[in-house]
Amino acid sequence: MKYRYAFLIFFAAFTLQSTLIRYIAVRNVAPNLLLCLVAVFSFLYEDYYGMIMGVIFGIIWDLSLGLYAGVTSVAFLAAALTASFLKRYWNHEHALPAFFASLLGTAAYVLVFWLIYKLAGVPHSAIYILKRQPVFFAYNAIFSIVFHWIFARSVIRHRMDKRYKGVFEPAKNFRL
Amino acid sequence: MRRLRGYTKAAIVLLVLAALFIVVIASRQTFGEDNALGRAAGKIIAAVQAPPSYAGRFLSEKFERLIEAESLANENEKLREQIRTLENELIRNKLSAAELEELKKLSEALEYADLSEKYSSVTADVVALDSSNGFNIFTINAGTDRGVSVDSVIISGDGLVGRVMSAGADWAKVISIIDESNRVGFQVFRDTSWLGVCSGDGDALKGYMLDGDALVMEGDRLITSGIGGVYPEGIPVGKVTKVEWTHESPLKTIEIEPYADFNNIRRVTALT
Numbered sequence: 001m002k003y004r005y006a007f008l009i010f011f012a013a014f015t016l017q018s019t020l021i022r023y024i025a026v027r028n029v030a031p032n033l034l035l036c037l038v039a040v041f042s043f044l045y046e047d048y049y050g051m052i053m054g055v056i057f058g059i060i061w062d063l064s065l066g067l068y069a070g071v072t073s074v075a076f077l078a079a080a081l082t083a084s085f086l087k088r089y090w091n092h093e094h095a096l097p098a099f100f101a102s103l104l105g106t107a108a109y110v111l112v113f114w115l116i117y118k119l120a121g122v123p124h125s126a127i128y129i130l131k132r133q134p135v136f137f138a139y140n141a142i143f144s145i146v147f148h149w150i151f152a153r154s155v156i157r158h159r160m161d162k163r164y165k166g167v168f169e170p171a172k173n174f175r176l
Numbered sequence: 177m178r179r180l181r182g183y184t185k186a187a188i189v190l191l192v193l194a195a196l197f198i199v200v201i202a203s204r205q206t207f208g209e210d211n212a213l214g215r216a217a218g219k220i221i222a223a224v225q226a227p228p229s230y231a232g233r234f235l236s237e238k239f240e241r242l243i244e245a246e247s248l249a250n251e252n253e254k255l256r257e258q259i260r261t262l263e264n265e266l267i268r269n270k271l272s273a274a275e276l277e278e279l280k281k282l283s284e285a286l287e288y289a290d291l292s293e294k295y296s297s298v299t300a301d302v303v304a305l306d307s308s309n310g311f312n313i314f315t316i317n318a319g320t321d322r323g324v325s326v327d328s329v330i331i332s333g334d335g336l337v338g339r340v341m342s343a344g345a346d347w348a349k350v351i352s353i354i355d356e357s358n359r360v361g362f363q364v365f366r367d368t369s370w371l372g373v374c375s376g377d378g379d380a381l382k383g384y385m386l387d388g389d390a391l392v393m394e395g396d397r398l399i400t401s402g403i404g405g406v407y408p409e410g411i412p413v414g415k416v417t418k419v420e421w422t423h424e425s426p427l428k429t430i431e432i433e434p435y436a437d438f439n440n441i442r443r444v445t446a447l448t
Contacts, residue, residue, distance in 0.1 A: 018304035018315075019231075025439050028354065028379035030307035055192060059199070065306040065313050065349070067341075070199035072309075077193065113309065120204050128356045129310055132378055136308070 006041065006049040010057050013037055018064065029132050031139035032109075034061065038076045039105030039140075040147040042083035043092050050080040068120060075113035079105035093152060095145055102144030106137055226303050226317060260333050267365065267399060267410050294408065295329075295447035298322045302441050303347075312338075312355040312376065316444060319346045323448035327406055330444050335412035335435030336360065336400060337444055348446070353413070354379060354438055361403035362413050364396050371401050374413070374432055381414055381432035388426050392419055398432060408447070 013033040021030045034057055042050030058073030066072055083105045090097035114129050300318035318324050320343050328340040330350050338352035353360055354376035362383065364370040370390035374383025385392055396416040402409030418431040 017308065018306065022305050022307045022439050025307040028307055028312070028438060032308035035308075051189075055196070062203075065304055065311075065315060066309075067311060067313075068200050069203040070196045074193065074196045074200070077189070077196070081189070116200060120200070122357060124310055124356045128378060132310055 003047075003049065003052070006053055007056075010034065010037060010053040014057055014060065017061075026135050026139075029135040029139070031136070031143045032106075033143060034058075035076065035079060035106060035109055036102065036140055036143040036147050038080050039083045039102045040098065040144050040151060042080040042105070043087050043098055043101045044148065044151055050083065051077060054080050067117070067122070071113060071116045071120075074116060075109045078112040079109040082108040095148055095152075098148040098152075099141055099145055102141055102148075103137060105144075106140045110136070226301075230301075256333070263412060267412070296323065298324055298446045298448055299443065300324070300348075300446060301443055305441070307439070310356075310378070312352040312378070312438065313341070314350050314352065314441070316348050316350060316446070317346060318446060319343045319348050321345050322446075324348045324446045325448070329407055329411070329447040331411055331447065332436045332441060332444050334437065335414065336407065337436045337438075337441065339406055340446065350444075352376070352438055353436075354381065354434060359404070360407055360413060361401040362398040363401040363409075364390065364392050365399050366396055367391075368399075368401075371403065372398075372430070374398075374430075377431075379438075380417075381434055382429065383432060384427040384429045388421075388428055390428065392416060392428065392430060394419060 017030075017033045021033065024030060034054070038050045038054040040050075041053070054076030055073045058071075058076040059069060061072045062069040083101045086097070086101045086104065090101065092098065092101075110129075110133060114124075117124070298318050300316040300322075302314050303317050305314040306312075316324075316330070324340060324343050326340055326343060328343075328348070330337040330339060336353055338350045338355075338358060340348045341351045342349045351358055353374075356376045356378070359373055359375045360381075360383075362372050362374055364372075367390075370385060370387060370392060372383050372385040372390075372392075374381045376382075394416055398413040398416065400407040400409055400411040400413055412435050414432040414434040416430050417433045419428065420430070421428045
């Protein structure tokens with residue numbers, strides 16, 4: 001994947017995030033498509049799409065809808081670093097490790113995001129922050145799985161191969 | 177060599193992090209101030225977000241029409257408009273009838289005036305809204321060019337929505353009343369001597385009565401009290417859904433369902 005394609009994908013997610021995604025919000029909590037992309041791209045690709053796009057679109061997001069510029073970028077960077085770190089030890093081709101990587105990436109994002117804002121002095125209480133998280137985590141995990149399924153096609157060359165799928169079939173013309 | 181490359185990557189990440197922290201600190205120090213970077217970014221973002229926002233509005237309207245019969249939707253809209261007008265009229269009448277004498281005496285001190293007399297209104301579209309983070313912030317396509325400024329009050333046809341926290345030439349960021357950082361002084365419509373304060377709960381409002389003896393009950397309608405100076409008196413806030421009172425606490429706490437539908441907010445009015 002080229003960086004310009006990654007930019008376009010993130011741009012599409014950004015416009016969706018700030019406009020249409022509210023229509024699927026549950027108790028006023030919606031998934032963060034940009035975060036899902038950051039986590040999946042960092043977990044899936046060797047290149048730094050997730051980190052670079054996360055920093056760029058984090059700044060744009062903060063200027064558009066944040067309190068202070070830069071906070072979302074730092075939080076996206078934390079999520080990208082977490083997913084990149086997990087990629088070293090987990091198989092990035094399968095959906096289950098991607099699911100857990102997205103959960104841990106979301107956890108890193110939430111932790112860093114609110115830590116910086118609390119240090120900056122926002123008055124939001126821990127209860128207010130925590131009660132949103134179950135829906136937020138669930139939503140992000142679902143979207144991350146979908147994104148992984150879509151983008152894994154460009155990384156895994158023969159995903160429909162029966163050997164990749166774990167189906168064992170002895171060779172037909174095998175002779176001793 | 178590979179080890180050195182690993183250190184280079186780590187150094188780049190650390191440099192980016194340091195730069196971002198400087199941006200965060202600078203942004204916090206200059207929060208609310210008008211600067212060229214903020215103005216330019218806001219302008220570009222408002223322009224970029226307007227088409228998908230209109231597309232979303234168009235699609236959602238079509239979707240709603242599909243679900244409900246078109247005639248029912250139109251009739252419903254007419255009835256809602258009538259209710260809004262009647263409610264506003266009722267609030268004005270109630271305020272003027274019950275407190276006319278008092279307001280006459282206090283008008284000079286309190287500078288009380290009807291909203292339409294004291295404020296001019298600017299209608300704006302919501303071009304971007306964030307429901308993913310804890311902050312309930314949205315962007316509108318009206319700014320200082322049309323008289324919208326920091327702390328301008330934002331209302332919808334249903335009731336109070338929030339206040340402007342920063343504004344550029346043709347955009348403004350609004351923090352809604354369901355955000356925890358936003359506090360609203362209210363009075364109970366049934367008896368305007370019962371005052372309280374509420375703040376956001378993420379998707380609703382929670383508050384407390386200043387007078388523990390106030391006989392507030394479920395279903396009571398709340399309007400702004402004007403106390404605090406940001407929100408003028410008489411704007412509908414929401415309906416009481418739960419009242420709690422324990423012997424341990426001298427305060428009566430309440431839960432409020434706001435009149436404004438924050439997930440489906442499309443057009444608002446700024447009082448300038």
